Amino acid sequence: MPQRRTRVLAVASAAVVALAVLGTQSGAEAGGRGGHGPKPAPKPTKVVVIVVDALSKEIVEKYDMGNVEALMKGGVDSPRSYLGHTGSVTVVTHNVITTGAQPKHMGWTTEGYRDVDGLLGAPGGLYLTSNFGLAQMAPLQQAAGYPHLSDYLDDTGKVFTVSPKGYAAYGLSGPGSPSTSTITFGSGPTCANPDGTTTRYRQPTGVNVPAYFSTACGSRWLARRDTIYDTGQPPAQLYPATDNRYVVGHDPAQQGGDVWAADAALEIMAQEGDGWSGIFVSLPGVDKAAHMWGGVNDPEAATPGYDPMTHMRYATATADAQVGRIVQALEDSGQLDDTLVVLTADHGSVAAAEGHFHGDVELENDYGYYNWYYGAPVNDVPYQRPQDALLPLIEGTDDGTGATNVGFSYSDSSLNVWLKDQSPTAVTAAATIMKDLPDVTAVWKRHGDHYDRVTPVRWDRMRTWGERIWFAAKAQELVDTQAAGYGPDLVATLPDNTTYSVAGDHGGIQRAAQQIPIVFAGGGLSSQDLRGEVRSVDIMPTILRAMGIRATHPMDGVAYELPTRKRGHR
Template sequence: MARRARPLLSVLIAGASIALAAAGLNAGGAAQAAPRTKPTKVVIIVVDALSKEIVDKYDMANVKKLMADYVDTPNGYLGHTGSVTVVTHNVITSGLLPKHTGWTTEGYRDVDNILPDAKPTNAGDNLFISSDWGKDQIYAVQNYYGYPKLADYLSQTGTVATISPKVYAAYAYSGDASDIVITFGSANCPEPSTGAEDGHIYGSLRGPTGVGVPSYITGATCGGRYYVERNKVYDTGKLPAVMYPTSDNRYVVGDNDEHLGGDIWATDAALDVMDHEDWSGIFLTLPGVDKAAHMWGGVNDPGPTGLDGVELTHVEFAARTADEQVGRIMDKLEADGELDNTLVVLTADHGSVAVHTPPNGTETDPHFHGTVCNVAECGFNNWYYGDVENDAYLTPQASLQPLVATDNVGFSYNDSGIQTWLIDQSPAKKNEAAAIMANMPDVTAVWRNDGDHFTRVSPIRYDLMTTKAERKWFDQHAQELVDTQAAPYGPDLVATLADNTTYSVAGDHGGIQRAAQQIPIVFAGAGLGSRDVMAPVRSVDIMPTILKAMGITPTAAMDGVAYPLPK
């Protein structure tokens, strides 16, 4: 399928009236009769893994201030599975559900041989891990399906910059119309034979790369501000963090004040872009909360313990740091006189499901079904099973073994849900695998991909749901959420799991649980008022809502709802 030519945007007729009731606006306050001034700039801040639970527990003052002073969405939620980074960044800036974007979660079957390294194959093969993709793979899929991204609209009036320390997040977020994409490269700054120069750090450093990266970011010489140190484990070489530890300052800020990484690195780059470019859009990811939550168990993180405890790797520090960056961005927009002209969106790409994995590894939470292992990055063997085109993980956890024993698993991605791609996709083999999955620990239901929807093929295990709220959430959202993966490239079978359950690492994402789905979605700046949108706003609604607020007519259909924002 060839990429469609992108027509020029058109501007909506000024003064078009919109019924506030359609947006489910909070009662009280009349609609303003005066013509609205439409914003011309957009800033989207994605705080990776920021659940509402984390906002509350760690009292994120700047985030809460945005919620109070501007347009919050108290009933908002993520609205799709897989609830993972590589999916949601694309959903936010396309306005499409995963089943229409080209990939639905970290597993992917290339049914149309789209990828540059894909091979003609039988349907059971050609499987990939999408979080291993770079620019070429992500752009190839986006362009094949031909949908416009938010950058396609904004780049016509100014520079669009996408900044994310995560490579796959950066390119999924941006699309190829983003003028600037800034992410991290590999160890691209070796120690020079001539020795160090004053004012620079050297060694095995990780530095900026991407698309159109400006010289004020790359620097004149290797080792400038945007290069960060590698081989920095801090206190993450012990359980549970060792299953997915930090190894450098890409996702944590580090302790070198001249070369801070993580959220501060990303925010510094965004502020530099604001200073140097005639910009219309800045898409920013702050990854610190996500890394800490995966390592230490989200809201169950005990904080730094023992003599080797280091505060900067833990969730409380990450939440505070992310909150400070939100404040810096808002302060910058106000200081530059751009706040009333800029629509700011604060959100997350997923929440965080937490379990307890004690440091000694001898006893685990009964809802943790991965292998507790003490080798760095061994948690990937919990997340992934299969020999796929771009990697191989063939050491499954014990809980997955009955499924693996069928010799029919092409790939299985296991986090706070289980998504499985079969080699033989016949009805009989799907039923065989579904029956096995239904008896795996803490599985609440198994769902079969039937093309345009998922069919539940097992009884609902309400007995595994410990609260009335969990059962209500399942009844209201389970079918809707798994259906967002109903595509030929999506999984053949999905197993939903009970609350506070993972098959992977101490804190995770991916499933239908409230902790994974209940995220903030806040619209700020642009002269917006403090009345909330009470409708169930989802991530897929962000892009159409932005376009409506800016008076831009979409050039292609979207799955999301365009909500009017109260002034």
């Protein structure tokens, strides 16, 4: 178990008292005559973290997400915020948010992982991290040695994590303790229907799941399976919605997706009263719609057999409503001023433009997995149907036995490659091939705790000056955040609006993937914005500072001071 946290107590020393008596601070500075004006608001003792998966600033603006925009306006916004790391993917960022650790220090860096220390039982083996559950994440988290936010909070109240995605939930919560609960979706029962048919459901599962989340047939907490809506056609068919884990569904009595997650958070608040100190909620609906339909390029009503429920406009409106419900519940219970609310995303969404989608499209459900992955990961089936765009790398490298030297690759809006033979000659040979793959802007080779760029930058493949300026300012910083022995040997960056996987994706350095909202609200905060370039890794130390909690382990992030209202001022 990581070290426990220590709360910093505000103690008035004799020296401070003496300075006040001597009039060192003027009455105006003290907030009124004699220093008896408004005083700083007390520090919050609770925190709610809401992660809207794939929510870029571009999406917030395009879809007019009123509740999110209200938090930005009324709370402490960070207009220059960005994700600040690669891979910009769910399985990484949820863990970054609640640890303050960059991927190269947290145990895994993206959706591929090399088990260099044999922590998962296959020394040198290559794994797929989006298949990780608690049993796989916990050894990596514990070996890295950092505490999670839940470890700082769980001796002042219970801590709850809610997410329909298991790996997102366990990233946010960490290994946990008896005072930590993680609620996610697992496979569930097959229940009888009045007409004699049966329906399969997903049910709540996880760690220390409260008994009030019933798993019985008919429970509100079950979500229907075997429903595909309008997603069994391109481009959504690459990663279709096959149940109500990420989609709300048409049954008002058993809604799934973001509504399920928000309902669970509200149920926790209602059942636990004042006995909780942290609630972390992940809303995955926007992410699913963006992957399927290309994010801001979603064709919406032009889709044959159009069902609004699976598309971006419905998903963004639904997520926005859940944000509003959670904040309103805190207000209604009188807990908002004692609760720090953090709203953010795990990454943005890159929408593939015409001519810049380099995946293969086959008319079979979930074919996108063959675009994302190549290789034979220890913890999954083999993926050995690479897209045509990647074939030069697969066929052009040799591990010394006549087979490809690519042990595993993960392709989204960047290309990440783990080689079997990691010798300098083999790495150079692979990099030479990668630089000529479609739309590659540069290739980077891991060198200790950073990446060396080993090919010229293809500025001509970037279509705007804004993109070129962003690349010049951020590419090296972002790629370096995954420089660890378990990370990829080679990374190829791609331009804006380019994916090798599905219509809308994440993973890379693009502004659409990186520019996400990071907002702090409630907890007696003012509406004054932060001027700094706040990153996801800064969220954890900033939360601890705002709550007056002293960190017991070094973090990679910056602890920003959040401006507060004076007590008695609204």
